Amino acid sequence: MRYLRVGPAGAERPVAAVDGRYYDLSSVTGDITGAFLAAGGVTSVAGLPDVDIAGERLGAPVARPGVVLCIGQNYAAHAAESGAAPPEVPIMFYKAPNTVVGAYDDVLIPRGAVRVDWEVELGVVIGRTARYLDSPADAAAHIAGYVVSNDVSERDFQIERSGGQWSKGKSCETFNPLGPWLVTPDEVGDPGKLRLRSRVNGEPRQDSSTADMIFGVDHLIWHLSQYTVLEPGDLINTGTPEGVALSGRFPYLADGDVVEVEIDGLGSQRSVVRNAA
Template identity: 45%
Template sequence: MKLLNFKQNEQVKLGVLTSVGVVDVAAAANVFEINAPSDIHELIEGGPAAMAAASAVAAQAVELKSSEYIIPESDITYASAVTKPGKIICVGLNYRRHAEETNAPIPQYPILFNKFNNTIAAHGDTVLLPKVSTKVDYEAELVIVIGKQTKDVEEEKALGHVFGYCNVNDLSARDLQMRTQQWLLGKSCDGFSPLGPYLVTADEVGDPNKLAISCTVNGEVRQSSNTSDMIFNVKEIVSYISQYMTLEPGDIILTGTPEGVVLGYPEDKQVYLKDGDVVTIEIEKLGALTVTMKQEV
């Protein structure tokens, strides 16, 4: 199922993308008198019963095709695919060729850092280039969305704890990131984690480590790879993190970026993001996430 969040009358609403448009889950559930979740986190936390209710609402809405609860996708304003993650955990240097392009040693363990909810943004948003940085870089990444409480899970069972996946642009202010040994400052500026456009359930995605992944800037391809190049794959990441902290439904994990980032170029060829740049992250089965950069003044 392709889920999304959209804005309507200053509210964030849950939608399901279907062949006939976006089903407004709350509106359709009200018409059909079905007790279904109206919020993405309520859906994730509700488990199989909540998913079954949302699926039933979407199926009935598609059958009846009423404009009362079906909206053309072109008419919606997107919200972030995950609106209030309890944790935003990131894995650094997790693609072999990306580590090589930055002359970094291949990690022996996942390199973990975190972001915060101030970084959350949506497909179609304008993201500010902070005035305190001149070196903002793009990073196409696959996001894991946790579906149930996870602690000490074995690798063989880890994918069963994943609700779904989405795109993220892990924007990075390299001059701030490299100022100290801790990366947090350069990763946590406002709007630096656009998520979306969809949250696609795990059953629809299949193997998360066989997905084409790319980034374009103003239509020019900057990154083109596959999630198979990950050093630590999705099940290894989920299992590893769960050994040290309990993962909760709605937590998200950013799994690293492939080669092609600005930082990987020779210094005389580095062209960082600038005012007006349009950046698109696209991962197979997950759609395309686009934001426009604007210089903060």
């Protein structure tokens, strides 16, 4: 199953996509929320009305998460290009939930920003409360689905003005395009074997696989559950591969740039970069 939220910002309606057709879920749920996912979502679209979503805006495929948890330097090659040794335990930081926008919404360059960067990431949405899981093997039962996430970052805010914590450079308005769909695990297969790519103005930037992750999805969920309670609807960004502007190989983003990110089986995004002013 693939879940979408369709319509103007703040007035999205829930939709399911099955075999290329779209079905209105409004009679089942008011939105794609943590409560809806915790209840199991929908297993059948029989009897639900078809809808035509052509030309409509796609919002983030899950309503505003309670929390956005991010993992830093979780790809071996990205850690190397950042000049850091691979972490021995997952690096966790927070991103403001109000950064989450739709897959085709604009990304805004904040006031005073000079080093805005892209980061294609595999996003994981929690479907059941995860608290003190006994082992990584328990994690799969707590996953509602997977999603394309762009962990947009302002590196000057993140590094030079951080005060020792990365969230300043991660929490600016529009800094987490999400979607287009939330894809349930049965349609994804092995999340450790997905190809991720990004492009800026049509030019390749990142091209890697989740196989390069230092800590896999199950390990991350188990690990995080030892320190915080993961609740239905929460989003985990699992890290980005090499090929970002921080590497020094590419320019940072500027007004008018077009950023495209995609993950096999999960869809693609296209965001236009605009000055916030």
